Amino acid sequence: MKVLLLGSGGREYAMALKLKASATPVELFAAPGSDGLAELGTCHSLDSEDPTVVAAWCAAHRPDLVVVGPEAPLVAGVADAVRAVDVPVFGHGAATARLEGSKAFAKAFMERHGIPCAASRTVTDLAEGEALIRSWPHGYPIVLKADGLAAGKGVVLAQDEAEALATFQAFLAGQFGEASRTVVFEEPLVGMELSLHVLVDVDADHAAYALLPACQDHKRIFEEDRGPNTGGMGAFGPIPFLRPGDVERMRRELVEPTVRGLQKDGLLARGVLFLGVMWTAAGPKLLEYNVRFGDPETQVLMQLLDEDLPSLLMEVAQGRLVARELHLKPGTAITVVLAAQGYPESAVKGVPITLGRTPVTVIHAGTRRQEGQWLTHGGRVLNLATAAPDLAAARAAIAAALPAVHWPGMQVRRDIGLKALAHAQAGRTVQDPW
Template sequence: MKILLLGSGGREHALALKLKASTTPVDLVSAPGSDALAELGTCVALDLEAPAAVAAWCATARPDLVVAGPEVPLVAGVADAVRALGIPVFGHDAATARLEGSKAVAKAFMERHRIPCAASQTVKDLAAGEALIRAWPHGYPIVLKADGLAAGKGVVLAESGEEALATFRAFMAGQFGEASKTVVFEEPLIGMELSLHVLVDVDADHAAFAMLPACQDHKRIFEGDRGPNTGGMGAFGPIPFLRPEDIQRMRVELVEPTVRGLQADGLPARGVLFLGVMWTAAGPKLLEYNVRFGDPETQVLMQLLDEDLAALLLEVAEGRLVSRELKLKPHTAITVVLAAEDYPEGAKKGVPIQIGTPSVTVIHAGTRKQDGQWLTNGGRVMNLATSAPDLAAARAAIEAALPQIHWLGMQVRHDIGLKALRHAQAGKTVRDSW
């Protein structure tokens, strides 16, 4: 099967490794790819924000399947353009991708289909927003979200009215261009945050979905959840204290209404939805939709999935998914991010990486190869990933492997999954204080 994989980061390298391990033989092409992805196939220089360019390549090369990694090409309409050629795409049309591309569209969808979420108001006017902040009824922090894509930086939790006003004015002045000219204000939700991925296959006549295990990401740069937010410093899954009834509650209250809503609104969906969930004292509430696999959650999910990934993604792309339980390893998986010096404010690039022989999966996220030497080439440079019978064993395996990779200034958290492990060991559930 000839597969075109769109993207270049750790998520795509994890997907590529799993695709190449499929029972189905895979001829992998990555765009734009990376030096690590080039070792698993070939790379082509395509502009992922140019649907016509991607479609033109596909019209000539005729891949059997296109798999979209990041959200940007989906929001741009790449899936629409390629699908028009009769080529299956694992990735949503532009109209459906607006669930991630516009926070306001997503909130309206949640409210229309009665999906539990934070109370919110959408503002496009400076005076209206300033008045809303001064009369804010929901307590602090005030959550301000730039409506459009802002590379993961368009969400601020303002701890005071002054901070909220400063943030709002910066947004409206174009801090993130057009993406922040509309702002969604939300009440703060308190609880345990988790990531829920669902394969979805929806059109006017068919609606199927399959849930993947819930994961938990760690956003802060430093141990103990301190320091600035990042794209994610590590993740694990499944969450050991989530009970079957908790999973069922998310299925009934969040997933099924989403799938029904997609069909009711005429939004075709052939790909994955990544639901950001906050489990509050009142139960699970939806924070946001993402229309692609999470990073670093993908690195965890690919360790757990016990299916032929190429065949599974094609099943979704061709509209043949049947709602079912996916085959999973009876394990817990974990990934730990190795980050560059100065991340997340910047990233020191070109630093030589020493790689030994770790007994876990090595995933390249931001590297390049020069004269046979791997160098840092991004903020999140590499991931180590593995699975084991339980979370404690998975954490121990990563710790044992960490000395095998090193470069000057490397940042890593040693507490990925530790808080959840202690929560589970204390006999606590998702309903207990987190």
């Protein structure tokens, strides 16, 4: 199977490893790709966010399948353009991608289809927003979200009125361009956050989905969840204290209304939805939709999935997904991010990496190869990922592997999964205080 993979990061590298390890032989192409991906296939310096450019390449080279990694190409309409030249795509069209591309659109979708979520207001007017802040009924922090894509930086939890006013004024003045000229205000939700991925295949005549194991990401740069937010410093799954009944509740209250809503609204969905969930005292509530696999959650899910990935993604792309339980490997998977000095503010690039032999999987996320030497070339540089019989064993395997990989200034959290492990060992559940 000839596969074009759009993207260049750790998520795409993890998917590429899984594609190449499948029973179905895969000839892999990546755009724009990376030096890491170049070791698994052929990279092309295409503008992966330009629908015309990607569709023209597909029309000329006729891949069997296009797999879109990041959200920006989906929001830009790349999947629509590729489907128009009769090439199957694992990735949603632009209309469905608005679930991530516009937070106001997503909130209206949730409310229209009765999906539990935070109370919210969408504002485009300066005076209206300032008045709302001064009379905010839900307590602090106020969650302010730029409506559009803002490279993961468009969400602020304002701790008081002054911070809320300053944030709102900066957003509306164009801090993130057009992406922040519409602002969504939300009540704060308290509880345990988790990531739920769902393969979805929905059109006017067909609606099928398949759940992947729930994962938990760790966003803060420092251990014990301190410091600024990042794109994710590590993840694990499944969550050891999440019971089958809890998963069924998320299926019933969040997933199935979403799938029905997609069909009712006439939205073509052929890809994955990544639901950000907060499990509150009142049960699961939806924080947001993402229309692509999470990073670093993908690195975990690819370790757990016991399916022929090219065939599975093709089923979705061609509208042939049959609702079923996916085949999974037993046990727990974990990934730990190794980040550059200065991340997340400004990553130091060009630092030589010592990369020794290790029994765990090394995933390239932000690296460059020069004269046979791997160098740092991004914020999140490498991931170490593995699977083990349980979370404690998975953590131990990563800890044993860490000394083999290092460079000056490397940042790593050694507590990925530790809080959840203690929660489970204490006999607590998802309903208990986190």
